[in-house]
Amino acid sequence: MASPLDLPVAELAACVADPRDPLRAADVVDASLRRIAALDGRLHAFLHVDDAGARRAAADLDDRVARGEAVGPLAGVPLAVKDNLAVAGLPLTCASKVLGGYVAPRDATVIARAKAAGAIVVGKTNLDEFAMGSSTENSAFGASRNPYDLARVPGGSSGGSAAAVAAGLVPLALGSETGGSVRQPASLCGIVGHKPTYGRVSRNGLVAFASSLDQVGPFGRSAEDTAALQRVIEGADPLDATSRAFPDGPAAARLAGDLAGLRVGVVEELEVGATGDPEVVAAVERVRAALVARGATLVRLSVPLMKAGIPVYYVVAPAECSSNLARFDGIRYGARVDAPELDALYARSRDAGFGAEVKRRILLGTFALSAGYADAFYKRAMSLRGALREQMTAAFARCDVLVSATSPFPAFRAGEKAGDPLAMYLCDVLTVTANLAGGPAVSVPAGRTRAGLPVGVQLWGPDGSDLGLLALGATLRGATGLAYEAPALAREVP
Amino acid sequence: MHVTDALVRQVAKLARIELSDAEVAAMVPQLDRILGHVEAVGSVDAGAHDPAALDPVPSATLRPDVEAPSLDRAKDVMRNAPEKDTMGVFFLVPKVLED
Numbered sequence: 001m002a003s004p005l006d007l008p009v010a011e012l013a014a015c016v017a018d019p020r021d022p023l024r025a026a027d028v029v030d031a032s033l034r035r036i037a038a039l040d041g042r043l044h045a046f047l048h049v050d051d052a053g054a055r056r057a058a059a060d061l062d063d064r065v066a067r068g069e070a071v072g073p074l075a076g077v078p079l080a081v082k083d084n085l086a087v088a089g090l091p092l093t094c095a096s097k098v099l100g101g102y103v104a105p106r107d108a109t110v111i112a113r114a115k116a117a118g119a120i121v122v123g124k125t126n127l128d129e130f131a132m133g134s135s136t137e138n139s140a141f142g143a144s145r146n147p148y149d150l151a152r153v154p155g156g157s158s159g160g161s162a163a164a165v166a167a168g169l170v171p172l173a174l175g176s177e178t179g180g181s182v183r184q185p186a187s188l189c190g191i192v193g194h195k196p197t198y199g200r201v202s203r204n205g206l207v208a209f210a211s212s213l214d215q216v217g218p219f220g221r222s223a224e225d226t227a228a229l230q231r232v233i234e235g236a237d238p239l240d241a242t243s244r245a246f247p248d249g250p251a252a253a254r255l256a257g258d259l260a261g262l263r264v265g266v267v268e269e270l271e272v273g274a275t276g277d278p279e280v281v282a283a284v285e286r287v288r289a290a291l292v293a294r295g296a297t298l299v300r301l302s303v304p305l306m307k308a309g310i311p312v313y314y315v316v317a318p319a320e321c322s323s324n325l326a327r328f329d330g331i332r333y334g335a336r337v338d339a340p341e342l343d344a345l346y347a348r349s350r351d352a353g354f355g356a357e358v359k360r361r362i363l364l365g366t367f368a369l370s371a372g373y374a375d376a377f378y379k380r381a382m383s384l385r386g387a388l389r390e391q392m393t394a395a396f397a398r399c400d401v402l403v404s405a406t407s408p409f410p411a412f413r414a415g416e417k418a419g420d421p422l423a424m425y426l427c428d429v430l431t432v433t434a435n436l437a438g439g440p441a442v443s444v445p446a447g448r449t450r451a452g453l454p455v456g457v458q459l460w461g462p463d464g465s466d467l468g469l470l471a472l473g474a475t476l477r478g479a480t481g482l483a484y485e486a487p488a489l490a491r492e493v494p
Numbered sequence: 495m496h497v498t499d500a501l502v503r504q505v506a507k508l509a510r511i512e513l514s515d516a517e518v519a520a521m522v523p524q525l526d527r528i529l530g531h532v533e534a535v536g537s538v539d540a541g542a543h544d545p546a547a548l549d550p551v552p553s554a555t556l557r558p559d560v561e562a563p564s565l566d567r568a569k570d571v572m573r574n575a576p577e578k579d580t581m582g583v584f585f586l587v588p589k590v591l592e593d
Binding site for chain 1: 501502508510511512513520521524525528529531533534535538540556557566569570571573574575576577585587589590
């Protein structure tokens, strides 16, 4: 029999929830932990594996099922969690030395909801320190690798979560987005990754990087699996004032409907062109052609301010980061370097605790907010962000969805961009604008390059159309046949 | 915008990060290149827009200000303290007041 881990999530959970079915949550969790033990030495997707806790939670769930209790839609599904989300009793490091030894006192809202739905947290995954990066090489605890080519990066910052799902270690994972940190690794690892509409998912228990951009997002091998996790984690939360409920509107219904008549936006500023990989360009063209063949129409349009996406993002995100990361001062938690007076204790603890990229962004943000420069940088960037949002509203009056590449290129080699911060920032050129504008966007698999590297296509919809977008992802798979394909490494362990 | 050694040191001071001389030297050309790119925010035409649309927390969504249970101090909060007093209820810091 194939591994239960390879079943669609809904089917897996239905088996576990059925007391007459022989498949138990304990078996599923055991299969996940065995794959992690066999493969993660090469991938380094996990920073912490909670064997004992996962087995205990699985046994508890099986007991409840045996007693005839109803369990949730993720019953027995192993879940990997990016290590910037709080899971009660487990380490929470953000892949930073500054949080070494920190144990989370409570569950993030998304974790509490996933657990209540029956998901079993098996461990915490690697990331770029404080989610700042696009390759998962900025981790203080060592880089993660791409399951399709171990010499390459999985993308980032949620690279550990993406690699864990792609390698078949877990069916589902949680990541977080600030400028593309779910979609870009999903694209580079050949899976589905969703950036929800800002406010759709609670940020309570997510370590803040840039609060006006941050959003927790789900990963899965299919759009259906990803939607199953999205439905569980979303909704208003009294512990996050920016969260709210999004009723299913006509935009979502349109995306979930027939492809005939669907207006597919092709935005000039999201075209990869000569700067990107020709195989990525070809993959996007194939997807668009498949949509057109089924009755969709292409609408060519321009969103001029998208050209300023990276500059605006790299003012706004570092500015908010410099403020949010001020809390890491060596007093209440985290690493402390002793000094005879308080200011030196702060400054030395922060120098020793933060890695180079985090310091770079804190300095950039401090500069952008400093006296004499705040008007020219921060206020100006926020003004452009408001204008970009208006241009997006206008764009969605003319089309139902934007279809583009997620990343201009497939997975790059480890170390290739590590010495060039700006080159790393430009990895996010196609994703940051959705964070700045706030809308939902998903990356879905769109085939592989001749070298076998996955390529992703980004679907971006109007605010609140999340579940429609994920439904469109499933329709697209049906239309193109382009789906997740397990890497060779995943077939080593049954 | 030209990033200098002095500017990096000034910003690091504001950010409370004690950079080594080697870190400052590495940071100068990196920040210069990054700022050279993000300076584009000054030369793009934004047109007219409504800044209120950017408010992430419309006041109507705020919950009532009602007292509710918080974290347990001894069990949850002090457990992560780098240094605490012998009773385990206070964070220890260097002396901040003169004798």
